[in-house]
Amino acid sequence: MANSVGSLESKSKGFGATQRSDLWWLQPAATFAALGLFVVYATVAAFLAPGPVTWSPNEAASSALDSHTYLSPFYSPAWLFSLGNSIGFPYPVFAILWIPLGFRMTCYFARRTYYRGIMGDPAACAVAEFASRNYKGESKFPFILQNLHRYFLYFAIMLVVFHWFDIFHAFRSVDAAGNHEFYIGIGSIVLFADALFLTLYVFSCHSIRHLLGGGSKCFTCKDGTEKATHKTWGLVTKLNAYHGLFFWLSLFAVGFADFYVRVLVGHLE
Amino acid sequence: MAEATFRVFRGDKNGGEEVEYTVPVTEGMVVLDVIHHIQGYTDPDLACRWNCKAAKCGSCSAEVNGKPSLMCKTRLDHLPLDRPVTVHPLKAFPVIKDLATDVSWNFEVNKKIKPFTPKPDTDWVMYQPDVERAQEFRKCIECFLCQNVCHVLREHDKHDNFIGPRFLVRVASLEMHPLDNGNRLEYLKDEAGIALCNITKCCTEACPEEIHITDNSIIPLKERVVDEYYDPLMRLLRKFFGKK
Numbered sequence: 356m357a358n359s360v361g362s363l364e365s366k367s368k369g370f371g372a373t374q375r376s377d378l379w380w381l382q383p384a385a386t387f388a389a390l391g392l393f394v395v396y397a398t399v400a401a402f403l404a405p406g407p408v409t410w411s412p413n414e415a416a417s418s419a420l421d422s423h424t425y426l427s428p429f430y431s432p433a434w435l436f437s438l439g440n441s442i443g444f445p446y447p448v449f450a451i452l453w454i455p456l457g458f459r460m461t462c463y464f465a466r467r468t469y470y471r472g473i474m475g476d477p478a479a480c481a482v483a484e485f486a487s488r489n490y491k492g493e494s495k496f497p498f499i500l501q502n503l504h505r506y507f508l509y510f511a512i513m514l515v516v517f518h519w520f521d522i523f524h525a526f527r528s529v530d531a532a533g534n535h536e537f538y539i540g541i542g543s544i545v546l547f548a549d550a551l552f553l554t555l556y557v558f559s560c561h562s563i564r565h566l567l568g569g570g571s572k573c574f575t576c577k578d579g580t581e582k583a584t585h586k587t588w589g590l591v592t593k594l595n596a597y598h599g600l601f602f603w604l605s606l607f608a609v610g611f612a613d614f615y616v617r618v619l620v621g622h623l624e
Numbered sequence: 625m626a627e628a629t630f631r632v633f634r635g636d637k638n639g640g641e642e643v644e645y646t647v648p649v650t651e652g653m654v655v656l657d658v659i660h661h662i663q664g665y666t667d668p669d670l671a672c673r674w675n676c677k678a679a680k681c682g683s684c685s686a687e688v689n690g691k692p693s694l695m696c697k698t699r700l701d702h703l704p705l706d707r708p709v710t711v712h713p714l715k716a717f718p719v720i721k722d723l724a725t726d727v728s729w730n731f732e733v734n735k736k737i738k739p740f741t742p743k744p745d746t747d748w749v750m751y752q753p754d755v756e757r758a759q760e761f762r763k764c765i766e767c768f769l770c771q772n773v774c775h776v777l778r779e780h781d782k783h784d785n786f787i788g789p790r791f792l793v794r795v796a797s798l799e800m801h802p803l804d805n806g807n808r809l810e811y812l813k814d815e816a817g818i819a820l821c822n823i824t825k826c827c828t829e830a831c832p833e834e835i836h837i838t839d840n841s842i843i844p845l846k847e848r849v850v851d852e853y854y855d856p857l858m859r860l861l862r863k864f865f866g867k868k
């Protein structure tokens with residue numbers, strides 16, 4: 356069936372053609388800038404330091420991996436980094452980074468965001484795209500791989516656990532003799548924010564909403580007694596309404612936490 | 625009295641042009657009032673569909689300043705009247721005349737969806753927690769603004785391979801019905817073309833009933849399709865523990 360776009364709004368006007376008179380281009384432009392900035396920063400950061408970026412108030416302890424106070428979240432969990440190292444990855448940090456990268460790339464909110472802001476498919480609603488008669492959506496390679504989102508979710512949950520484990524480190528310091536004491540600095544708060552927003556982001560995911568009850572036909576079948584899945588689904592549904600917000604907050608928090616630890620270590624001098 | 629200029633599309637399936645009208649503006653006026661004024665005072669043959677003027681019948685869908693909207697719900701005091709306001713028909717469907725489009729394709733699509741299918745021995749008792757999820761979908765007024773704004777239909781012209789957001793909402797309302805026993809997953813994947821939706825959410829933005837089309841119907845359906853076709857682990861579990 357032919358739509359009437361052709362007769363009403365010449366396709367030859369091409370990408371961006373629209374009758375909309377509002378600032379429709381603002382959101383895709385801001386998305387492009389924000390995602391672009393993060394990707395450039397993360398790429399430079401990942402290639403900058405071969406080893407895990409750690410900091411400790413006690414100079415002597417800072418080099419030993421298990422006695423650090425702050426560990427940049429890019430390198431968490433540290434054991435996975437060490438594993439990547441021992442396998443001989445040229446950049447062992449990628450033994451970790453594929454998890455957040457895969458999770459975020461296949462995230463339903465992120466898909467909307469980059470299909471719009473980066474691929475212009477569509478850049479905004481009721482705005483013409485690059486003329487393409489060959490649209491396949493998510494039905495063919497590579498975008499059919501978006502269906503693997505829940506597998507990345509399982510690994511992302513693991514990442515959440517380890518980020519919290521690092522919070523335990525971030526609130527204590529170890530002296531040269533190996534004695535532990537409570538410590539709190541700006542970095543402790545920054546790393547705490549990273550763990551918190553990552554948790555909210557992961558646990559507001561659309562796939563987890565489905566897996567924790569959304570996928571079932573019925574919450575009380577057969578006898579009217581409420582199953583636990585109604586509660587879990589209800590909770591995730593509440594969080595899910597803010598999934599996009601958590602996506603951006605956690606992205607900003609992880610980037611800033613890495614930046615902050617690097618500033619302390621002196622990488623930017 | 626204040627006046628405003630409107631550029632209204634006049635034409636049919638062979639093409640057409642914008643015609644400019646100047647209309648007096650009164651308090652509380654909506655775009656549909658403007659169209660009625662033009663019909664009453666200038667061009668009685670200007671075609672448009674409407675019925676309730678209360679945003680409930682879903683007939684008066686059009687594109688006002690390029691935005692898919694119900695004309696009866698679009699107030700003039702929300703539009704910049706210092707420049708001409710454009711009013712065009714829906715672009716995802718063929719124009720019949722002026723602002724009236726042929727949306728019959730939608731009714732054909734609807735017929736192909738497997739209807740509510742209860743088990744033969746159904747006990748007709750339902751509980752609130754089970755029905756409330758799908759109640760949101762019952763608000764649909766079939767204005768087809770979501771169908772119109774969806775780029776899969778509007779830009780990519782995939783009417784033969786994609787049923788569009790409105791009907792994904794309908795499938796979701798059936799799939800989430802506690803007493804329904806039909807299986808529409810193969811249909812969703814192969815005929816309904818759910819994978820063509822790239823969840824860019826324009827349907828949700830356009831819906832006058834504020835149905836969370838993408839988050840509450842399309843994504844849950846996509847996840848059900850993943851369960852069935854793209855998740856080997858889930859398949860294995862189903863094999864061991866039977867269908868959940």
Ligand code: SF4
Pocket residue numbers: 770773774775776788789820821822823824825826827828838842
């Ligand atoms: S979210 Fe999907 S169905 Fe809705 S407008 Fe976008 S592509 Fe179309």
Ligand code: SF4
Pocket residue numbers: 682763764765766767768769770771789790793827830831832833834835837
């Ligand atoms: S889902 Fe919303 S936009 Fe789509 S037809 Fe129904 S009421 Fe209209």
Ligand code: FES
Pocket residue numbers: 674675676677678679680681682683684685694695696697
């Ligand atoms: S006239 Fe009924 S929805 Fe506008």
